Amino acid sequence: MGVPQHVAVIMDGNGRWATSKGRPRWMGHVRGAHTAREVVTYCAQHGVGQLTLYAFSSDNWKRPADEVGFLFDLFASHLERQMDRFLEHGVRLSVIGRRDRLPHALCEAIAATEARTAGGTRLHLRVAVDYSSRAAIHEAFALGEGMGSTRPGTNILPPVDLVVRTGGERRLSDFLLWESAYAELAFLDVNFPDLSIADLDAVFADYASRERRYGAVPVQVTG
Ligand code: FPP
Numbered sequence: 001m002g003v004p005q006h007v008a009v010i011m012d013g014n015g016r017w018a019t020s021k022g023r024p025r026w027m028g029h030v031r032g033a034h035t036a037r038e039v040v041t042y043c044a045q046h047g048v049g050q051l052t053l054y055a056f057s058s059d060n061w062k063r064p065a066d067e068v069g070f071l072f073d074l075f076a077s078h079l080e081r082q083m084d085r086f087l088e089h090g091v092r093l094s095v096i097g098r099r100d101r102l103p104h105a106l107c108e109a110i111a112a113t114e115a116r117t118a119g120g121t122r123l124h125l126r127v128a129v130d131y132s133s134r135a136a137i138h139e140a141f142a143l144g145e146g147m148g149s150t151r152p153g154t155n156i157l158p159p160v161d162l163v164v165r166t167g168g169e170r171r172l173s174d175f176l177l178w179e180s181a182y183a184e185l186a187f188l189d190v191n192f193p194d195l196s197i198a199d200l201d202a203v204f205a206d207y208a209s210r211e212r213r214y215g216a217v218p219v220q221v222t223g
Contacts, residue, residue: 004161036078050157052125083117101130
């Protein structure tokens, strides 16, 4: 199958990574941000056209307020620090999800990064923040959009080829449910901060070996 054109990553296991080392959960998120940077670089270098990262689910509001606040501060500082790298790698950054509940400073960092990277053509990086796939689908129906619309202003994305979830769980958890209809799924037992280049190589090699039939019959070998 070659290289997946749209990869989606559920970055799970930051908290467990930290707890298993006797460290506070926020350290797992800091290490996770470092891994996220490596994933972006990996995808840009391997010809992936679109990468969507699940950074904060609308259900993550149930977490303690200090963890939520820490994550938002981390996202904002990460965007600011990664700007040059995005420009260097031809990365266009977009954020999907609700913005009306996000802190003002984060909204400003998002808007600034989106504006400055708008010309990036190598990799479209989308970060899902306060995102719910069911809400996005519901909203698209309410707007009367054809499903599969990728018009700006809707949170319905192009189809996903490969979903990668770290952290050992085997579920999609309200992430890109519509877009993942025919996606190949890779569930890894490694916690996100420990995700390595070798893990990504293995996932991409496995993807390349899969036959995607979209409901059709297998390709016949004739001879
Ligand atoms: C899930 O792990 C992870 C999150 C809710 C936050 C994801 C954020 C990052 C990886 C850092 C920043 C990313 C970007 C794109 C700037 P968890 O906390 O649910 O882990 P657990 O299941 O072990 O508790």
